[in-house]
Amino acid sequence: MKTIIAKEFADQPQFDSVKGILQACVHCGFCTATCPTYLLLGDERDSPRGRIYMMKAMFEGEQVTSATRNHLDRCLTCRSCETTCPSGVEYGHLVDLGRIAAEQKAPRSKVQQSIRWGLRQVLPYRHRFGLLFKLGQRFRPVLPQMLKQHLPKASKKLSLPQGDHTRVMLSLPGCAQASAAPNTDIAAAQVLDKLGITLKVIHKSGCCGAVDHHLNAHDKALQKARHNIDLVWPELEAGAEAIVVTASGCGATLQDYGHMLKNDAIYAHKAQQVSAAAKDMVEILEKEDTAALKILKTAGKVAVHCPCTQQHAMQLPGRVKTLLKQLGVEIAATHNDHLCCGSAGTYSLLQPRLSHQLRDNKLHDLTQDKPDQIVTANIGCQLHLGGSSKVPVKHWLELLASD
Numbered sequence: 001m002k003t004i005i006a007k008e009f010a011d012q013p014q015f016d017s018v019k020g021i022l023q024a025c026v027h028c029g030f031c032t033a034t035c036p037t038y039l040l041l042g043d044e045r046d047s048p049r050g051r052i053y054m055m056k057a058m059f060e061g062e063q064v065t066s067a068t069r070n071h072l073d074r075c076l077t078c079r080s081c082e083t084t085c086p087s088g089v090e091y092g093h094l095v096d097l098g099r100i101a102a103e104q105k106a107p108r109s110k111v112q113q114s115i116r117w118g119l120r121q122v123l124p125y126r127h128r129f130g131l132l133f134k135l136g137q138r139f140r141p142v143l144p145q146m147l148k149q150h151l152p153k154a155s156k157k158l159s160l161p162q163g164d165h166t167r168v169m170l171s172l173p174g175c176a177q178a179s180a181a182p183n184t185d186i187a188a189a190q191v192l193d194k195l196g197i198t199l200k201v202i203h204k205s206g207c208c209g210a211v212d213h214h215l216n217a218h219d220k221a222l223q224k225a226r227h228n229i230d231l232v233w234p235e236l237e238a239g240a241e242a243i244v245v246t247a248s249g250c251g252a253t254l255q256d257y258g259h260m261l262k263n264d265a266i267y268a269h270k271a272q273q274v275s276a277a278a279k280d281m282v283e284i285l286e287k288e289d290t291a292a293l294k295i296l297k298t299a300g301k302v303a304v305h306c307p308c309t310q311q312h313a314m315q316l317p318g319r320v321k322t323l324l325k326q327l328g329v330e331i332a333a334t335h336n337d338h339l340c341c342g343s344a345g346t347y348s349l350l351q352p353r354l355s356h357q358l359r360d361n362k363l364h365d366l367t368q369d370k371p372d373q374i375v376t377a378n379i380g381c382q383l384h385l386g387g388s389s390k391v392p393v394k395h396w397l398e399l400l401a402s403d
């Protein structure tokens, strides 16, 4: 379809790819059938095709109002539409650019700007987040339900393995997971240790950049990406085999570094290599001899939630379920696995009504077969679902941990 980008956007190199992405869409509407917000709201403007129409109009210079921005904000960036699209439309990259343009044309209120700024000052910083998290846990009984549901109770910490192996993989402890679910990375270290691999923690690494990226602070996200690349690059050159991903939200961002920094003359090549080295734990275990791994006797029947970032961004749908089944776990039947749980980074905080509806639907779809526990592969989904689930919610690696 003919697309003429308005000069004000054509003059900004960051929007270079917009025209090609818009032109790839043939407006067939197949994607609407798998879009969580369209299924909930039934409004074309809250579907991928409707949002693409709105972004096309905006980039062609038509008037933009806060309504355009709101329909883009309601998008979860779950990328279910990308998986469904037969024309390969890169919707995720398009909506990132659409949000930047919409904010330029219809700026947010001061209150909205402050909330988003505040989230960016806390969530991506391990120590700030950790401090608030500890305070929250201490005062949990007196907190309002809205906050309480995002705070899991403290659980017994697993032990780190002591093995020292020649095979090395890297761990970036990230931001929220280190405080909210420290056992996930310890479980990963235990599992790799049984396979003869040392998981080396890059302590000075920071947030992958996802929080800033989702909140339209792209320069800050790029700074964080460059910082992490500088830290892991010498390790990769020294022979580290992979960057181990235990939170698929971070994994999706790490695997996008190559795209995010493609125009950076200094970092473009390194960013591509770092993206290629970032592997979800399920990809790693699929290639190893897993005979040494044992499933906890207490696992029971398990429902597996595959995060959008794992299935639609990293393109690993159903892989955890298949692996756990091969390892002997009894898998509970689940429904609508392709739909988002409503966590979606900061979405659960900024769009609570839709987020909670999606969470309730997801918990219904996960628990019809009466599982003993739910497992997932991303800290955001784990906290979001765990906040209102009657069934315990964990990271799937905890099923393979030793104590």
Ligand code: SF4
Residues within 6 Å of the ligand: 024, 025, 026, 027, 028, 029, 030, 031, 032, 048, 049, 052, 081, 084, 085, 086, 087, 088, 089, 091
């Ligand atoms: S994004 Fe893909 S599936 Fe959706 S309307 Fe465009 S071409 Fe069709």
Ligand code: SF4
Residues within 6 Å of the ligand: 034, 035, 036, 037, 038, 046, 047, 048, 051, 074, 075, 076, 077, 078, 079, 080, 081, 082, 091
């Ligand atoms: S990313 Fe998800 S919520 Fe957004 S348009 Fe695509 S399917 Fe819908």
